[in-house]
Amino acid sequence: MSKSQAEMHGLGTHQAENVGNTYIVPRKSFVIRHLQTMKSLVVSLHDVSPLTQTSCEEILMQLRQLGIDQTSLLVIPNHHRQAPVRENSSFQNWLVRKVEAGHEPVLHGYFHQRDKRNSESFWARLTTEIYTAGEGEFFDLLTEEACMRVERGLEDLAFLRRKIVGFIAPAWLLGANAEIAIRKLGFSYTTRLRTVRIFARGADFRSQSLVWSTRAPWRAMISLAWNRSLAAGLSGAPLVRIGIHPPDLQHPATWQQVRRLAAETRRCRECVSYEKFVEHLSLPQG
Numbered sequence: 001m002s003k004s005q006a007e008m009h010g011l012g013t014h015q016a017e018n019v020g021n022t023y024i025v026p027r028k029s030f031v032i033r034h035l036q037t038m039k040s041l042v043v044s045l046h047d048v049s050p051l052t053q054t055s056c057e058e059i060l061m062q063l064r065q066l067g068i069d070q071t072s073l074l075v076i077p078n079h080h081r082q083a084p085v086r087e088n089s090s091f092q093n094w095l096v097r098k099v100e101a102g103h104e105p106v107l108h109g110y111f112h113q114r115d116k117r118n119s120e121s122f123w124a125r126l127t128t129e130i131y132t133a134g135e136g137e138f139f140d141l142l143t144e145e146a147c148m149r150v151e152r153g154l155e156d157l158a159f160l161r162r163k164i165v166g167f168i169a170p171a172w173l174l175g176a177n178a179e180i181a182i183r184k185l186g187f188s189y190t191t192r193l194r195t196v197r198i199f200a201r202g203a204d205f206r207s208q209s210l211v212w213s214t215r216a217p218w219r220a221m222i223s224l225a226w227n228r229s230l231a232a233g234l235s236g237a238p239l240v241r242i243g244i245h246p247p248d249l250q251h252p253a254t255w256q257q258v259r260r261l262a263a264e265t266r267r268c269r270e271c272v273s274y275e276k277f278v279e280h281l282s283l284p285q286g
């Protein structure tokens with residue numbers, strides 16, 4: 001990583017000794033103050049890469065028609081080792097245009113896929129194979145390896161003028177060692193399925209993301225019922241998160257629900273990227 005990139009990403013500004021601190025989360029006051037100021041919707045588009053560019057373009061176009069013109073784009077620098085962004089100028093140009101139009105670039109792993117291990121625990125296998133079909137790249141990386149992949153990812157995306165402040169692990173599986181790397185490299189936030197972790201505040205903002213599975217018909221059916229009830233439960237929440245994956249577009253019932261819930265939610269909420277949401281909450285409250 002070049003010196004300017006290192007400075008841009010605050011390398012060395014987050015000391016490792018801060019990492020082990022317990023999160024003291026003043027959740028109650030945090031949420032109440034937030035409620036007084038804004039009700040937000042964050043739409044994130046996962047797995048943005050040359051392999052998914054066509055679907056991503058279609059999804060963003062349809063979202064724009066629903067009034068959603070700002071999303072967080074979770075970009076994979078080399079999707080499954082088959083699509084290196086650094087060698088693809090047409091994808092780069094497309095992404096530059098999206099970022100200029102107001103979308104936020106977020107680093108989403110490096111390869112996305114987790115390296116196969118010779119031996120691993122039942123729990124690791126259950127989490128990474130059954131839950132995510134082997135996509136949890138940052139689930140159990142050592143800090144040093146995570147640092148290397150993230151630095152490489154930032155270098156590959158250095159054609160974007162905009163600083164990347166968010167790291168979201170593939171399948172939201174960010175292990176403790178890898179999280180140390182993310183904080184050391186100066187990112188402002190990460191998200192998991194149920195939280196947005198804001199490093200500057202040392203706080204987790206609780207909010208479960210809507211997200212669909214289309215890997216098998218039974219998963220898709222459960223997913224529709226689950227998201228319907230989750231969305232109803234979130235109607236009064238300060239933040240609604242909608243996580244979209246490119247295959248959602250190919251599954252008619254899923255895509256219809258994504259569109260309907262996104263449109264309904266957008267009508268009564270401000271649509272922001274994660275970066276803006278986190279910026280807002282990082283300001284002194286009072």
Ligand SMILES: [Zn+2]
Nearest residue numbers: 046047170171
């Ligand atoms: Zn992903």
